[in-house]
Amino acid sequence: MSAAPTPSISTPAGVEAPHPAVLEVSGLRTHFHTRDGVVKAVDGVSLSLERGETLGLVGESGCGKSVTALSIMRLIPPATGRIVAGSIRFDDTELLTLRPAAMRAIRGNRISMIFQEPMSSLNPVMRVGRQIAESIALHQNLPRRAALDRAVEMLTLVKIPEPRRRADEYPHQLSGGMRQRVMIAIAMACAPTILIADEPTTALDVTIQAQILDLMLEMKERTGAAVMLITHDLGVIAETAQRVIVMYAGRKVEEAPVKALFAHPRHPYTRGLLTSIPRLNRAAADSAQSQRLTEIAGVVPSLIGAVEGCTFAPRCPYASEQCRVAFPPEIEAAPGHIVACWNADKLPEMVRA
């Protein structure tokens, strides 16, 4: 408490960074209107993405990760959801006020997205090659034939054997891993500046997951795209991301370079996530005593209505009086390490105790 950390508006590492941020999200609030009330799926999230970096976005289901991604793409279903506040700046363009036609020119071209479900994200009645060609023809004004040739090239790049034959096949003739490769081909076809991957490996077989991640990173290197990787798998984050943002109940609770986050998690929720990962070496070391994994008690709270204090307080073993009164401000605890917790500096001692 003595150090009185200055509450900073989150432009993390923005000052020191050699490259300017390609994407600046600030104060994003996306709410959904349902019969039960207003769901504040994203409630004041700020983040920035630098050119060429990989940013991990983690949290349990229902923490607002996907909604953040969809907000950036402006794909929130208009019937129920709405971005009520905030700004999303992409390369000096404010996306939230962009006309639909201009937004379409950005989608799939400069910002593209890979979805979680490769099984249903491809149109079942369209040949795979044509689906890749669609994005190319749309954004690069290529004639059909040239776009199809490019599509076959993309299939080669994503390492699909016999790309020319596969391009003429329908999605159901491909395996799940191959379909996700096709999704990557579609996403990368126009060499986007930003690739948003929403749990790209969750629906895949474990043996395929690593291949798909490697492929994604390889494609990212090839095009120099910045990647925003949404996942609840911290192992994936550790292997791929440079920076991590931890989200909880529609808010950012911690943001740090990946090493710092794993070494010194400053938010109790992050700590909880980390201790709930099974570890081979640890299991071997003290298998006798603790067979059970640590879990975070409780579930993500309903995001309907106003929450008094910190949203994590009800599940937090270290919650104090202050936590139940007001949501903690985001403080920069170390360079580039931002945390929203009243007890962030005391956490190490509290854990030891």
Next chain:
Amino acid sequence: MTAATATSAIAATPIAREGFVAFVRRHPTVAIGGLLLILIVVASIAAPWLGTVDPISINPAQRLRNPSAENWFGTDRFGRDLYSRVIYGGRVSLIVGLSVAVLATVIGLAIGLVSGYLRAVDAVVMRVMDGMMAIPAIMLAIALIALSKASIFIVIVAVTLPEVPRVVRLVRSIVLTLREQPYIEAATAIGTSVPRILLRHLLPNALPPLIVQATYICASAVLIEAALSFLGAGTPPEIPSWGNIMAEARPYFQLKPWMVLLPGVFLAVTVLAINLVGDGLRDMLDPRLARRM
């Protein structure tokens, strides 16, 4: 769901691969219905070369003859050759059936796609459709023909109008299901525009059930045309159609029943053939249904 839709997409390819005999064995209804339909269509088109005479040339000396080697189905009360009239009459039925099926499907498809995808349009359009559905085809046709002069075109319009809402409802319900599919979201995410999503992504997925619906519309249009002609509100009397041949023969039914029955048989077989094709296509395009039956 996805697997089933996907299979329907390639339903066309196995035909070429497995050969004609295997196709007939696997889909007997389509084969039988298709064969009958082809026979009727060919007969109508090739009517002048099938031993017919001018179907409207009057020969009062030869009135109401029984079937003979010269007049296979006999003659009517003006001495016109009944066989020629029945064969030529098929043209009207098929033209009306096909035109109505195509028109109703195309119009209904366009309205249904837009209405299903854009919610603002939906509320208004569907109420209009409800209103249109309330109009009986035969009443509408009689009213239209009372206003103008009888022609095949008017019959087509009158039969098409009440069929459109049925197609709209079908297409709309399909679109409402499909629009929630992740691949539609994925298509939006690559910057695809609304018209393109409708035509390239939604339309092909909606096509199989729509084709089936079109065959039913075709069959019902053939029947309604016959009914209208029978009532004298359809095809003008100078053009032979199965409906007006039967209407003209009605007074002689007890003496010469074949005058009514023969065109009736042609009508029934045509409608049966179209329905068989429709049923068969439905089973073919929806593998889940076929297995259950």
